Structures are given as structure tokens and as C-alpha cells.
Amino acid sequence: MKRVPVADDILTWETGDPQLIGSRCKQCAIVTFPAQESCPRCASTEMAQHLLPRRGRLWAWTTQEFPPPPPYAGPTGDAFVPFGVGYVELGDEVRVEARLTQTEGLEIGMDMELEVVPFRTDDDGNEVVTFAFRPL
Amino acid sequence: MDVAIVGVGLHPFGRFGEVTGIDMGAVAIRRALADAGIEWRDIQFAFAGSYEIDNPDAVVALMGLTGIPFTNVYNGCATAGSVLALAADTIRLGKHDLGIAVGMDKHLPGAFSSDPRLYACPSWYGELGQFLTPKFFGMKINKYMHDHGVSSATLAKVVAKNLRNGALNPNAFRRKPLSEEAILGSRMLNYPLTQYMFCSPDEGAAAVILCRADQAHRYTDKPIYLRASEVRTRRLGAFEVHSPWLPIEETAGPTVDASRAAFEAAGIGPEDVDVIQLQDTDAGAEVIHLAENGFCADGDQEALVADGELEIDGRLPVNTDGGLLANGEPIGASGLRQVHEVVLQLRGEAGDRQVPGEPKVGYTQLYGAPGVAGVSILSR
Numbered sequence: 358m359k360r361v362p363v364a365d366d367i368l369t370w371e372t373g374d375p376q377l378i379g380s381r382c383k384q385c386a387i388v389t390f391p392a393q394e395s396c397p398r399c400a401s402t403e404m405a406q407h408l409l410p411r412r413g414r415l416w417a418w419t420t421q422e423f424p425p426p427p428p429y430a431g432p433t434g435d436a437f438v439p440f441g442v443g444y445v446e447l448g449d450e451v452r453v454e455a456r457l458t459q460t461e462g463l464e465i466g467m468d469m470e471l472e473v474v475p476f477r478t479d480d481d482g483n484e485v486v487t488f489a490f491r492p493l
Numbered sequence: 494m495d496v497a498i499v500g501v502g503l504h505p506f507g508r509f510g511e512v513t514g515i516d517m518g519a520v521a522i523r524r525a526l527a528d529a530g531i532e533w534r535d536i537q538f539a540f541a542g543s544y545e546i547d548n549p550d551a552v553v554a555l556m557g558l559t560g561i562p563f564t565n566v567y568n569g570c571a572t573a574g575s576v577l578a579l580a581a582d583t584i585r586l587g588k589h590d591l592g593i594a595v596g597m598d599k600h601l602p603g604a605f606s607s608d609p610r611l612y613a614c615p616s617w618y619g620e621l622g623q624f625l626t627p628k629f630f631g632m633k634i635n636k637y638m639h640d641h642g643v644s645s646a647t648l649a650k651v652v653a654k655n656l657r658n659g660a661l662n663p664n665a666f667r668r669k670p671l672s673e674e675a676i677l678g679s680r681m682l683n684y685p686l687t688q689y690m691f692c693s694p695d696e697g698a699a700a701v702i703l704c705r706a707d708q709a710h711r712y713t714d715k716p717i718y719l720r721a722s723e724v725r726t727r728r729l730g731a732f733e734v735h736s737p738w739l740p741i742e743e744t745a746g747p748t749v750d751a752s753r754a755a756f757e758a759a760g761i762g763p764e765d766v767d768v769i770q771l772q773d774t775d776a777g778a779e780v781i782h783l784a785e786n787g788f789c790a791d792g793d794q795e796a797l798v799a800d801g802e803l804e805i806d807g808r809l810p811v812n813t814d815g816g817l818l819a820n821g822e823p824i825g826a827s828g829l830r831q832v833h834e835v836v837l838q839l840r841g842e843a844g845d846r847q848v849p850g851e852p853k854v855g856y857t858q859l860y861g862a863p864g865v866a867g868v869s870i871l872s873r
């Protein structure tokens with residue numbers, strides 16, 4: 358089974374430790390995720406690719422205990438497994454919303470680390486992977 | 494030019510089978526016209542709000558093809574607030590003297606969903622199941638409870654109150670009170686929010702007739718003055734729905750901005766308000782919005798709710814008609830339903846749910862995706 362990412366341009370994952378791919382404004386230094394072509398603070402169009410820190414702290418969280426409606430493409434029905442969702446503050450750069458690897462034992466302020474997790478199997482039989490944060 | 498409300502009308506909120514959104518809009522309009530004692534041909538302009546209905550102005554086919562300027566509006570969960578503000582501004586600017594703001598919608602049950610790309614979000618955000626409003630509300634109240642010491646019991650008490658108020662409102666969708674235990678014990682959807690802590694998208698319509706304040710006595714001996722109607726959108730740093738990321742810098746949300754602008758325009762403060770309608774998409778939203786609109790400090794909600802201060806006979810009556818929790822949310826109509834309730838309260842016509850002490854000033858607030866808020870202030 359081939360592994361493919363949920364999107365091509367949001368994380369480095371094939372070799373070494375995974376990192377999220379964001380962007381940084383050359384004018385005002387704001388960091389965004391995913392990368393965007395213009396700055397939401399100063400409207401500059403000079404944005405450079407920027408790899409985000411792999412570790413951070415949990416800033417806010419909840420659980421997703423029912424299968425979301427489409428366009429959600431993951432497992433539904435009996436195959437659905439509830440997951441955590443939260444914002445993780447990565448250094449002093451940006452807060453990224455992400456899937457969390459668990460629904461129990463989550464606490465605001467806890468240390469988290471990025472990893473690549475299985476998400477679903479696509480129509481061609483590939484394993485689609487995505488990013489998630491796990492408590493350290 | 495000051496603006497007065499001289500007529501209000503409502504089609505009940507709930508689920509109505511084959512009845513179309515346009516039909517419900519026509520019912521609300523007819524009731525508002527009757528309330529003001531005027532005919533459709535007297536209406537000089539109209540604004541209509543809807544999410545599901547592409548062209549709510551088609552209601553003219555049922556009311557009369559009079560050729561008036563009739564503008565359709567969709568502005569997220571603040572659609573009805575935007576309709577009200579645009580109608581009021583048309584009179585404030587002196588363009589017309591008498592017009593109508595109407596909202597109508599007919600949603601399927603279940604959480605709203607759509608293509609994230611239409612919200613400037615990447616498609617993977619939807620594919621992963623994160624392009625969803627309930628989980629945002631779960632995160633926002635969970636963080637708020639952590640930061641300000643609010644308990645799950647308070648969330649349950651808010652739901653129980655709004656359902657009790659809804660039971661007194663013949664136009665409400667949910668009219669059956671629930672115990673706090675049943676609310677806390679219902680299925681967890683997005684921690685800490687359970688199934689009964691969320692409102693449902695549903696169906697309904699509401700209409701409000703506005704005119705130049707100096708002409709209001711032609712139509713009613715109880716005009717209600719619209720002292721402010723403000724709409725604001727999110728600024729960078731606000732904690733908002735449908736945000737794949739947030740900057741480190743934090744700023745107040747659009748509700749705070751709209752509220753401050755409305756109080757400034759009205760020349761009064763939160764301490765002057767006697768009856769309040771807040772966006773209670775979920776129980777946590779009512780708790781947070783109480784502070785965001787300036788009615789209490791962060792964390793004071795725990796005691797206010799425990800002491801019954803948000804009840805109809807309390808110091809800060811909130812969602813006297815049951816709010817969204819009891820009425821559901823037909824997006825295009827929701828904010829005009831709030832105005833309808835405040836108008837009844839200020840006229841002293843709210844029946845079993847009348848706030849005692851002849852309330853003078855009322856307040857309404859809408860908030861929702863994609864980070865937009867609408868606030869209005871009304872007075873006798």
C-alpha cells in the first residue's frame with residue numbers, strides 16, 4: 358500500500374521528522390499555515406516558505422465525537438473513531454489547528470509534538486496520511 | 494434622521510414540511526403589515542435575508558409587484574442583523590420614509606456544511622473534518638471555562654432556562670423543558686458541549702417595518718426606536734470559526750467591536766439595558782457573549798447563572814423567548830426574531846414571558862461564521 362499525504366504542500370513527511378510548511382511575510386514577519394500568497398496583516402505579496410517548529414503547547418482543544426458531514430472524507434459509521442481537535446502554539450510563531458491523537462487526558466498548556474498519522478484509504482487503495490499532534 | 498419600528502411579524506420557527514421559505518416570509522410580512530396597520534403598497538423599499546433561498550425578493554409574487562427597490566442579503570449568521578442595519582440606514586440617509594426588513598430560511602437538520610474553498614480555506618481542511626462550526630464552539634467555550642472558571646453545570650442551567658422560556662413562547666420550535674441532568678447526560682458532541690447544548694438549524698421567518706421616527710405616530714402609539722444597528726467582521730488575532738491557523742497576537746472578536754460601536758451610537762451603556770437577546774448557537778456562546786457585549790466581567794457568569802439573574806425576572810433577562818436554543822436558527826430570520834421579541838417586551842406585549850418593571854431598553858446580538866457580528870439597541 359502506497360502512502361500519500363492529504364495534501365502535497367502542507368507537510369514534509371517522507372524523510373526525517375515531519376514539519377508543517379507555512380509561510381512568512383518578508384515585510385511584517387507574520388507566519389501563516391498553510392502557506393499563502395499574500396499577508397493577512399500588511400497585504401504584502403512577498404511571502405516566503407517557512408517550516409514550522411515541530412513542538413508546541415496546546416492552546417485550545419475539543420473533541421469531535423460524531424462523524425462530520427461532507428466534505429469530510431474520513432471513516433464514517435462504525436468505522437468512525439472520535440478524535441481530538443485543537444490549536445497548538447508553535448514557539449512564538451503561529452497557532453495551528455490540528456487533529457490530536459487522543460480525546461482523553463488533554464490539557465491546555467501541555468507540550469505537544471507533530472507526527473504523521475493514517476487518515477483513510479483512498480479509491481486506489483493508497484493510505485492517505487495527515488498531520489496530528491501528540492502529547493509529549 | 495432617527496428610525497422607529499412600527500410593526501413586527503413572525504412565522505413560527507420549527508419544521509413545516511412542504512411550506513416553502515417564501516411562503517413563511519409572506520406570512521411574516523402580512524403579520525408585520527397588520528401590526529403597523531398598513532398595506533403592502535405603502536412599503537417604499539425592502540431588504541430580505543436568506544441563506545437557502547437565492548432570491549427572497551420573489552416574495553413580491555405573493556405580496557404584490559409594486560416595483561420597489563428590493564435587495565437580497567446574505568451575510569453569514571449576521572444576515573438578519575445586516576438586513577436590519579441596511580434598512581435602517583436607508584431611512585437614516587433620508588432616501589425613503591417607510592420600509593421593511595424580512596428574513597426567511599428553511600434548512601435541513603444537522604450542522605451546516607459547505608465547500609471550504611468558498612471561505613478562503615483549503616479543501617483539505619474540509620476533507621479532514623475540521624471545516625465545522627460545532628467544534629469551534631466547543632474549543633472556544635472549553636478554553637473560556639479553563640481561563641475564567643465557568644463550569645459545565647452553568648452551561649446546563651443556560652439551556653434549561655432557554656427551554657423554559659421557549660415553553661412560554663407559542664412561536665418557539667422546542668417547547669419542552671429539560672432537566673439539567675438530561676442536558677448534561679445527553680450525547681457528547683464536542684467536549685464540553687452535549688447534544689442538548691446546541692441549537693438546530695430549522696425553518697421560520699420574521700419581518701420588521703421601519704419608518705422615520707418623526708412619522709411613527711401615524712402607525713402606532715407605541716413606537717420602538719432603533720437607537721443603533723451595527724455589523725462588524727473579525728480582525729486579525731480574533732479567535733474565529735474556520736481558522737486553520739491563528740496568529741500569536743490576540744484581539745477582541747467582532748461581537749466586542751459591534752457592541753462597542755452600537756453603545757457609542759446609542760449614547761448609552763450596558764447598565765442601561767433591561768432585556769437582552771444573545772446569539773446562543775450553543776450554551777457556551779450565551780455565556781461568552783454576556784461578557785463580550787459588556788454585561789458582565791469574564792467569569793461572573795458562574796454566579797449570575799446560579800443566582801437566576803438571567804431569568805425573565807432577573808436583573809439581566811437573556812433570551813426571554815428561548816433564544817436559538819429553543820427557536821432554532823433559520824439564519825436569514827434569526828436576528829429579526831430577536832428584534833421581534835425585544836419589540837414585544839418594550840411594548841409590554843410579551844404575555845407569559847413579559848419582563849416585569851416596564852423595560853425601556855432592549856439589545857440584540859448575532860454572531861457566527863465566518864466571523865461576523867451584528868448588534869442592535871432599541872428603546873421606547
Ligand SMILES: [Zn+2]
Pocket residue numbers: 382383384385386387396397398399400401
Ligand atoms: Zn505582512
